Amino acid sequence: MxxxxxxxxxxxxxxxxxxxxxxxxxxxxxxxxxxxxxxxTVDHKKIGIMYLGAGGFFFLIGxxxxxxxxxxxxxxxxxxxxxxxxxxxxxxxxxxxxFFVAMPLLIGFMNVAVPLQIGARDVAFPFLNALSFWxxxxxxxxxxxxxxxxxxxxxxxxxxxxxxSNQFSPGPGVDYYVLGLQISGIGTLIGGINFLxxxxxxxxxxxxxxxxxxxxxxxFVTSALILFAFPPLTVGLLLIMFDRIFGSHFFDAAMGGNxxxxxxxxxxxxxxxxxxxxxxxxxxxxxxxxxxxxKRLFGYNSMVFATILIGFLGFMVWAHHMFTVGxxxxxxxxxxxxxxxxxxxxxxxxxxxxxxxxxxxxxxxTAMKFAVGFIPTFVMGGVTGVMLASPPADYxxxxxxxxxxxxxxxxxxxxxxxVLAGVYYWWPRMFGHKLNERLGNVxxxxxxxxxxxxxxxQHWLGLYGMPRRVFTYQxxxxxxxxxxxxxxxxxxxGVATLVFLYNxxxxxxxxxxxxxxxxxxxxxxxxxxxxxxxxxxxxxxxPKVRGLDAWWMEKMAGNKELEPAEPLQPIHMPSSSYRPIxxxxxxxxxxxxxxxxxxxxxxxxxxMVFLLMFTRSFEQDHGYHIEVDQIKEAEKGA
Amino acid sequence: MIGRVLLTFALxxxxxxxxxxxxxxxxxxxxxxxxxxxxxxYLSIYIMVFVCVIVLAIFTYVLIRFRQKPxxxxxxxxxxxxxxxxxLWTVVPIILLAILAVPTLKSTFTLAAKPPKxxxxxxxKVTAHQYWxxxxxxxxxxxxxxxxxxxxxxxxHLELTSVDVVHSFWVPSLAGKxxxxxxxxNTMWMKADKPGTYEGRCAELCGASHALMNFHVVAEKPExxxxxxxxxxxxxxxxxxxxxxxxxxxxxxxxxxCHAIDGAGLKGPGNKGxxxxxxxxxxxxAGLLENNPENLNKWLHNPQNVKPGAHMPAIDFLKKKDLxxxxxxxxxxx
Ligand SMILES: [Cu+2]
Numbered sequence: 012m013x014x015x016x017x018x019x020x021x022x023x024x025x026x027x028x029x030x031x032x033x034x035x036x037x038x039x040x041x042x043x044x045x046x047x048x049x050x051x052t053v054d055h056k057k058i059g060i061m062y063l064g065a066g067g068f069f070f071l072i073g074x075x076x077x078x079x080x081x082x083x084x085x086x087x088x089x090x091x092x093x094x095x096x097x098x099x100x101x102x103x104x105x106x107x108x109x110f111f112v113a114m115p116l117l118i119g120f121m122n123v124a125v126p127l128q129i130g131a132r133d134v135a136f137p138f139l140n141a142l143s144f145w146x147x148x149x150x151x152x153x154x155x156x157x158x159x160x161x162x163x164x165x166x167x168x169x170x171x172x173x174x175x176s177n178q179f180s181p182g183p184g185v186d187y188y189v190l191g192l193q194i195s196g197i198g199t200l201i202g203g204i205n206f207l208x209x210x211x212x213x214x215x216x217x218x219x220x221x222x223x224x225x226x227x228x229x230x231f232v233t234s235a236l237i238l239f240a241f242p243p244l245t246v247g248l249l250l251i252m253f254d255r256i257f258g259s260h261f262f263d264a265a266m267g268g269n270x271x272x273x274x275x276x277x278x279x280x281x282x283x284x285x286x287x288x289x290x291x292x293x294x295x296x297x298x299x300x301x302x303x304x305x306k307r308l309f310g311y312n313s314m315v316f317a318t319i320l321i322g323f324l325g326f327m328v329w330a331h332h333m334f335t336v337g338x339x340x341x342x343x344x345x346x347x348x349x350x351x352x353x354x355x356x357x358x359x360x361x362x363x364x365x366x367x368x369x370x371x372x373x374x375x376x377t378a379m380k381f382a383v384g385f386i387p388t389f390v391m392g393g394v395t396g397v398m399l400a401s402p403p404a405d406y407x408x409x410x411x412x413x414x415x416x417x418x419x420x421x422x423x424x425x426x427x428x429x430v431l432a433g434v435y436y437w438w439p440r441m442f443g444h445k446l447n448e449r450l451g452n453v454x455x456x457x458x459x460x461x462x463x464x465x466x467x468x469q470h471w472l473g474l475y476g477m478p479r480r481v482f483t484y485q486x487x488x489x490x491x492x493x494x495x496x497x498x499x500x501x502x503x504x505g506v507a508t509l510v511f512l513y514n515x516x517x518x519x520x521x522x523x524x525x526x527x528x529x530x531x532x533x534x535x536x537x538x539x540x541x542x543x544x545x546x547x548x549x550x551x552x553x554p555k556v557r558g559l560d561a562w563w564m565e566k567m568a569g570n571k572e573l574e575p576a577e578p579l580q581p582i583h584m585p586s587s588s589y590r591p592i593x594x595x596x597x598x599x600x601x602x603x604x605x606x607x608x609x610x611x612x613x614x615x616x617x618x619m620v621f622l623l624m625f626t627r628s629f630e631q632d633h634g635y636h637i638e639v640d641q642i643k644e645a646e647k648g649a
Numbered sequence: 650m651i652g653r654v655l656l657t658f659a660l661x662x663x664x665x666x667x668x669x670x671x672x673x674x675x676x677x678x679x680x681x682x683x684x685x686x687x688x689x690x691y692l693s694i695y696i697m698v699f700v701c702v703i704v705l706a707i708f709t710y711v712l713i714r715f716r717q718k719p720x721x722x723x724x725x726x727x728x729x730x731x732x733x734x735x736x737l738w739t740v741v742p743i744i745l746l747a748i749l750a751v752p753t754l755k756s757t758f759t760l761a762a763k764p765p766k767x768x769x770x771x772x773x774k775v776t777a778h779q780y781w782x783x784x785x786x787x788x789x790x791x792x793x794x795x796x797x798x799x800x801x802x803x804x805x806h807l808e809l810t811s812v813d814v815v816h817s818f819w820v821p822s823l824a825g826k827x828x829x830x831x832x833x834x835n836t837m838w839m840k841a842d843k844p845g846t847y848e849g850r851c852a853e854l855c856g857a858s859h860a861l862m863n864f865h866v867v868a869e870k871p872e873x874x875x876x877x878x879x880x881x882x883x884x885x886x887x888x889x890x891x892x893x894x895x896x897x898x899x900x901x902x903x904x905x906x907c908h909a910i911d912g913a914g915l916k917g918p919g920n921k922g923x924x925x926x927x928x929x930x931x932x933x934x935a936g937l938l939e940n941n942p943e944n945l946n947k948w949l950h951n952p953q954n955v956k957p958g959a960h961m962p963a964i965d966f967l968k969k970k971d972l973x974x975x976x977x978x979x980x981x982x983x
Contacts, residue, residue, distance in 0.1 A: 094958055095958065173815070179856060270832070271830065304715070310729075311730065313735050335825070339761065348750055352746070355739060362735075365708060368712075373711075387708060394697035394700055394701060397749070403686045407687075407826070473675075475673060475675070476821035478819065478860075483860050
């Protein structure tokens with residue numbers, strides 16, 4: 012109860028400040044501040060950076076959890092972190108990494124790059140874009156609150172029932188999970204719709220679908236996946252929430268419920284989710300490899316087709332996560348064959364990347380190193396994926412360290428390598444200076460070697476009988492030294508991450524005004540054609556696109572600028588808004604209310620959200636215009 | 650430098666082969682089901698190694714051959730693609746997958762088939778509890794825990810369910826996993842060719858002591874298995890000495906609500922914990938600790954210390970004399 016009261020007071024206090032009922036002068040000072048600018052921004056570039064920042068922050072938390080897990084597994088029967096606490100660690104590590112690291116980092120890049128790549132001034136719904144971000148952040152914070160108040164979720168990131176039910180996970184842990192994911196899920200869904208509309212509607216003249224850069228294509232398919240995959244998760248979470256908070260029995264076998272329904276709902280979401288976090292990484296890799304090979308992407312059309320096919324097949328295979336639940340041989344056989352078939356479009360991609368490099372002039376920048384390191388690593392993850400698709404063999408791999416190794420090859424070797432390639436690649440576009448390449452080199456090699464050291468050997472751990480999610484093993488099992496090697500590798504990855512953080516600081520310190528180049532990599536796509544730092548309106552005049560790799564084409568034709576498709580005219584901009592963050596706060600309060608079983612507070616939070624939505628309908632806000640003189644001034648300065 | 654790395658790896662390999670008894674390895678199956686599964690593992694590994702070798706060969710060649718030479722600033726030819734190549738790397742994987750898919754489907758159905766009655770499979774009902782295993786032989790009228798005894802050379806047909814959360818039954822060297830789900834009955838079969846003790850694990854996160862929900866499978870020659878069956882059907886559960894008699898009394902006062910002992914004539918419900926008949930013959934306490942008086946003491950004194958979250962209260966309130974009597978009685982159960 013005390014918590015609720017203090018939260019209420021805080022909310023009233025904040026509302027008072029933000030609505031100006033507190034002190035006019037103070038309000039003006041706040042509104043003039045940089046902080047206010049970021050909190051209320053609807054600019055896709057800033058939102059993208061906030062996504063990356065928050066995702067990076069959660070990456071540090073999730074990474075720390077991983078290190079603690081590895082430390083506990085250093086010795087057999089170690090008693091550093093055991094039992095429920097260990098289960099909290101592994102649950103929070105998984106949940107954080109998937110929902111609050113992989114997704115936001117990729118969505119961050121979507122925000123940073125996609126509008127620029129299609130020659131647009133912003134996403135289709137800037138307001139909703141900000142809302143997406145704040146909901147994601149709210150959900151992430153809510154999930155992690157568990158560490159501070161009452162214990163974090165401990166039923167695994169898959170949160171299977173009945174272990175996630177009240178009976179077996181009393182306390183608020185799983186509630187944090189359910190409501191945190193629900194809130195951030197709303198944000199993700201909104202974001203998915205936003206990018207779909209943006210890519211369909213906001214392309215510059217001449218930017219046909221088959222001229223879209225591959226990262227934009229993968230964003231498009233990913234957004235479609237989000238649109239179809241998140242509703243099942245929402246439904247599943249709602250059912251768990253009802254079971255836990257309102258005493259229903261959807262998953263309780265003793266009361267005629269069925270716990271397998273949750274597994275199905277979760278994986279109908281969960282498998283496409285895997286592609287949600289890998290396809291954009293494919294996109295980044297395609298951009299980086301093409302740029303630093305100085306060649307157009309080999310087999311662009313088949314790349315696009317393969318992306319769509321992977322997205323489609325991604326919905327047909329969810330039950331391969333459930334081969335051992337006793338679905339019977341027919342279902343297992345069907346899902347096995349469907350799963351294997353995904354290897355074909357994935358293989359197409361791999362070979363297309365290889366042949367993009369073939370005959371090129373490869374420049375091994377750090378971004379390129381991560382992209383190149385991605386290829387063999389992801390191939391490893393891919394082939395073990397095919398191995399897992401065979402049900403009889405999967406009966407052995409399933410829920411063992413073999414699976415742990417497999418999905419870390421895909422998620423780190425795939426997603427994280429892709430993200431890091433993107434970080435080094437787009438950093439100058441975002442911050443006006445490159446990251447230091449020498450430190451980048453150290454970062455890459457430490458991370459790459461550390462990664463393989465940690466996870467390659469885990470395939471054997473699985474084959475030698477170590478189940479996943481165990482806090483210890485027995486000395487007689489003969490697994491000790493393998494676990495120790497793995498832990499050493501994990502520490503190396505941790506050191507690599509510290510090097511990266513140092514690089515960020517160091518590069519920023521040593522950056523000068525001259526570091527801001529508009530086209531530092533001799534790029535191919537439109538984001539490299541505009542001044543650096545990117546003006547808030549992106550393109551002074553919307554460009555006319557004449558082919559794939561539009562900017563490269565212009566450069567090859569000897570042009571120094573894009574050809575404009577419109578005269579220089581005042582640009583209409585959306586005004587920033589304090590509502591998204593407040594709406595997220597409303598959801599947050601509501602979530603806390605439900606977690607602590609004070610339904611009144613839960614309803615109050617939702618009322619706050621609806622009021623904010625309602626009053627917005629009456630708000631007269633037409634945005635503002637940037638006049639021609641201002642644009643000219645800005646373009647000259649750049 | 651490279652030499653040293655290789656040496657270390659060689660040492661590791663030695664260690665691997667040296668200390669890996671057949672007790673818990675997928676790679677050294679001790680029966681038909683495990684062998685079938687391993688065959689598929691290897692088939693898929695061969696195919697995948699083939700794929701990896703091709704990719705890595707092209708990869709290495711490209712990286713060496715096409716890296717930028719100093720001073721080279723030519724613009725490479727912008728190739729659009731090559732239909733021939735693209736068809737090639739679509740068709741070849743499809744063929745490879747077909748090679749894998751056919752035996753996969755065959756084994757999937759074989760493993761799911763119920764062993765025919767003619768083979769006289771041993772029927773066992775497996776019930777998972779947080780964090781222990783109950784084994785019931787309905788045809789033989791035996792109930793036991795933690796140790797699954799099976800005859801060699803014969804299929805064992807398991808019917809699996811759970812009373813609380815989802816668990817997963819895994820004996821790596823005999824057969825892959827099957828989940829135990831409350832309200833559902835799953836089945837699987839396995840077979841051990843040679844006598845031996847094989848480690849079993851719970852493979853699905855099931856709570857605080859998921860990591861310690863171990864059990865083992867004891868495969869014995871049919872004659873010996875029969876002997877075991879006889880003994881279990883007529884367990885010696887009656888106390889012999891005065892101390893053991895005393896122990897039984899202590900047991901009846903403190904433990905009967907959760908534990909049954911077949912043949913001891915106790916009247917408690919005894920369904921929350923393992924049936925302790927034959928406890929003195931088990932290798933392990935709670936599937937985990939070596940079965941000796943010292944460990945029994947440790948277990949009784951604080952089960953949560955051994956298995957966090959175990960659903961057995963700490964028995965730390967007994968007088969030394971009573972405790973000794975209790976332990977003597979437990980160890981006398983054969
Ligand atoms: Cu279990």
